[in-house]
Amino acid sequence: MSAPTLDRPAAPDEAALQAHFDATIAADKRVEPRDWMPEGYRKGLIRQIAQHAHSEIIGMQPEGDWLLAAPSLRRKAILLAKVQDEAGHGMYLYSAAETLGADRADLTDKLIEGRHKYSSIFNYPTLTYADVGVIGWLVDGAAICNQVPLCRSSYGPYARAMIRVCKEESFHQRQGYELLMTMMRGTDEQRAMVQDAVDRWWWPSLMMFGPPDDDSPNSAQSMAWGIKRHSNDELRQRYVDMSVPQAEALGVTLPDPELRLDPSTGRYRFGQIDWDEFKRVISGNGPANAERIARRRAARDDNAWVIEAATAYAEKHAS
Amino acid sequence: MAHEETVYDALDHAHGGEGQWAFGTGFDDPLAGVDTTVPEGIDPADLGVYCLMLGDDALVLCQRLTQWATNAPELEEEVALANSGLDLLGQARLLLARAGSVGVLGRSREQATDSIPDEDALAYFRDADEFRNTALVEAENGDFARTMVRLLVASAWRLALFTRLRTSRDPVLAAIAAKGVHELTYHRDHAARWLLRLGDGTTESHRRAQAGVDAVWPLTADLFTATDVERRLVEAGVAVDPAELRDEVTGVLTMVVERATLAVPAWPADAAPSGRLGRHGPELTALLADLQGLARQHPAATW
Ligand SMILES: [Fe+2]
Numbered sequence: 001m002s003a004p005t006l007d008r009p010a011a012p013d014e015a016a017l018q019a020h021f022d023a024t025i026a027a028d029k030r031v032e033p034r035d036w037m038p039e040g041y042r043k044g045l046i047r048q049i050a051q052h053a054h055s056e057i058i059g060m061q062p063e064g065d066w067l068l069a070a071p072s073l074r075r076k077a078i079l080l081a082k083v084q085d086e087a088g089h090g091m092y093l094y095s096a097a098e099t100l101g102a103d104r105a106d107l108t109d110k111l112i113e114g115r116h117k118y119s120s121i122f123n124y125p126t127l128t129y130a131d132v133g134v135i136g137w138l139v140d141g142a143a144i145c146n147q148v149p150l151c152r153s154s155y156g157p158y159a160r161a162m163i164r165v166c167k168e169e170s171f172h173q174r175q176g177y178e179l180l181m182t183m184m185r186g187t188d189e190q191r192a193m194v195q196d197a198v199d200r201w202w203w204p205s206l207m208m209f210g211p212p213d214d215d216s217p218n219s220a221q222s223m224a225w226g227i228k229r230h231s232n233d234e235l236r237q238r239y240v241d242m243s244v245p246q247a248e249a250l251g252v253t254l255p256d257p258e259l260r261l262d263p264s265t266g267r268y269r270f271g272q273i274d275w276d277e278f279k280r281v282i283s284g285n286g287p288a289n290a291e292r293i294a295r296r297r298a299a300r301d302d303n304a305w306v307i308e309a310a311t312a313y314a315e316k317h318a319s
Numbered sequence: 320m321a322h323e324e325t326v327y328d329a330l331d332h333a334h335g336g337e338g339q340w341a342f343g344t345g346f347d348d349p350l351a352g353v354d355t356t357v358p359e360g361i362d363p364a365d366l367g368v369y370c371l372m373l374g375d376d377a378l379v380l381c382q383r384l385t386q387w388a389t390n391a392p393e394l395e396e397e398v399a400l401a402n403s404g405l406d407l408l409g410q411a412r413l414l415l416a417r418a419g420s421v422g423v424l425g426r427s428r429e430q431a432t433d434s435i436p437d438e439d440a441l442a443y444f445r446d447a448d449e450f451r452n453t454a455l456v457e458a459e460n461g462d463f464a465r466t467m468v469r470l471l472v473a474s475a476w477r478l479a480l481f482t483r484l485r486t487s488r489d490p491v492l493a494a495i496a497a498k499g500v501h502e503l504t505y506h507r508d509h510a511a512r513w514l515l516r517l518g519d520g521t522t523e524s525h526r527r528a529q530a531g532v533d534a535v536w537p538l539t540a541d542l543f544t545a546t547d548v549e550r551r552l553v554e555a556g557v558a559v560d561p562a563e564l565r566d567e568v569t570g571v572l573t574m575v576v577e578r579a580t581l582a583v584p585a586w587p588a589d590a591a592p593s594g595r596l597g598r599h600g601p602e603l604t605a606l607l608a609d610l611q612g613l614a615r616q617h618p619a620a621t622w
């Protein structure tokens with residue numbers, strides 16, 4: 001036995017840890033919760049994962065508004081299961097953030113106090129039942145484009161959460177599209193509802209990929225760290241290329257007169273996105289921001305006594 | 320029995336390993352592939368009405384649980400409540416489809432177009448006076464404590480019933496009950512666990528839990544009284560006399576409420592069936608307005 005003072009291993013120096021981390025990223029391997037990571041990486045991840053989790057939870061509301069009124073029992077089952085899935089997505093993602101030292105209750109407080117953002121798309125109201133289908137098709141569709149690359153995120157728990165989430169999102173997208181197909185085969189009124197919903201959701205769905213690359217402050221670092229895999233504009237382009245043929249098959253018109261195939265690239269060119277609207281909505285002034293947050297706040301505050309009771313009970317019955 | 324297995328298969332399909340998630344869950348035609356022939360000696364009209372009673376209970380309670388969506392105390396509870404709602408909705412669909420398959424559609428079929436399936440004609444195009452749910456499920460949710468007390472009482476009662484219905488002479492009903500037993504066991508235990516936490520949690524939660532128990536208890540008055548339809552079906556080996564459930568249900572409820580350190584109120588005197596005969600309060604009318612409004616606005620639409 002050596003003397004206690006000599007027994008302690010020397011603390012590995014920061015440079016060595018950084019080198020090990022860099023090598024992990026360079027080799028496209030996963031960083032796990034116990035691994036050393038730079039503070040910026042940890043903070044950037046918490047911000048991204050929390051924002052994603054908040055979006056899942058707030059995203060329950062626009063469609064949740066139709067749960068009681070779903071026009072058939074089959075549609076009610078599909079919608080209830082979807083809204084439940086989104087709660088599950090929020091849970092996995094908050095758990096992933098917790099592996100980085102964040103705390104779910106604290107993240108929720110930050111959401112409610114407006115210190116954290118969530119996807120601006122959920123600040124638009126759902127006016128008809130066609131909105132449920134269009135959200136599934138376009139919003140879940142855009143989410144898939146955003147998230148499939150994240151299944152290879154450099155952070156292990158996030159990547160694994162994304163694999164499960166993506167599976168379910170693609171199911172949601174198919175369900176949404178199938179609802180729209182059914183409605184398009186229905187009455188004239190139903191077809192008009194679908195077109196109207198597409199008119200309202202198309203542009204906001206394009207904004208889901210975030211600001212253009214030349215105006216996206218965190219993107220470069222996130223890409224270097226493997227937290228993000230593709231640029232906003234690249235993902236947006238993929239989404240447009242995927243959606244145009246689907247719109248044609250459905251028989252709806254996307255509300256963009258400039259939308260056309262560029263024969264030289266095989267990709268679709270589209271019109272100018274209204275970034276002023278995006279900024280207005282993301283900074284809290286969209287049509288439904290106040291309502292969305294108010295409902296989260298009410299769920300927290302009105303039921304605080306329930307959580308207090310559960311905590312008190314657990315303490316009494318510990319041991 | 321061969322056709323019983325078919326029923327099981329169709330039902331099991333919706334309940335694979337990840338049944339609580341949309342992914343992999345079957346949503347289509349609830350009685351697809353099921354032999355719906357009514358065995359000899361059973362009056363199809365009675366059987367249909369009985370299915371409406373049990374189906375309406377499930378549908379109305381599902382609607383109540385769904386009112387919590389996006390408002391629940393925590394995300395785990397969002398998932399759990401949606402899960403119970405989905406189970407009840409599944410039971411409702413099977414039972415309404417069964418009622419339709421034996422021809423019990425009432426005025427609903429006149430109002431709904433042919434393209435609307437029976438389950439939807441029954442759910443969306445009947446008026447309140449044709450609904451046969453009990454008062455227990457139609458009452459407002461109240462706070463979370465009252466919601467959990469009602470869920471506890473409703474699922475304890477329904478579990479006691481479904482356990483016995485597994486040997487019903489109607490094979491469809493028997494299969495629905497067999498599947499439902501697992502679901503209802505979960506609902507009952509989930510609600511019971513909450514009642515323990517709330518009763519034995521803080522002073523405030525204890526007060527609310529007791530208020531919930533006191534508010535829900537009177538709604539049990541007609542739970543143990545049979546209608547004529549039920550009496551005839553008991554004779555035919557199809558239904559269970561609700562009076563038979565009393566000891567089990569009151570026993571379970573007394574045990575849970577006592578363990579939750581709450582006072583067990585006196586059981587109300589038995590009341591004659593009311594909701595089962597289509598008599599309801601304004602709560603059901605309001606609930607049905609939410610449920611049916613959109614479907615009725617577009618009677619020619621397909622969804
Ligand atoms: Fe999601």
Ligand SMILES: [Fe+2]
Nearest residue numbers: 140168169172
């Ligand atoms: Fe989704």
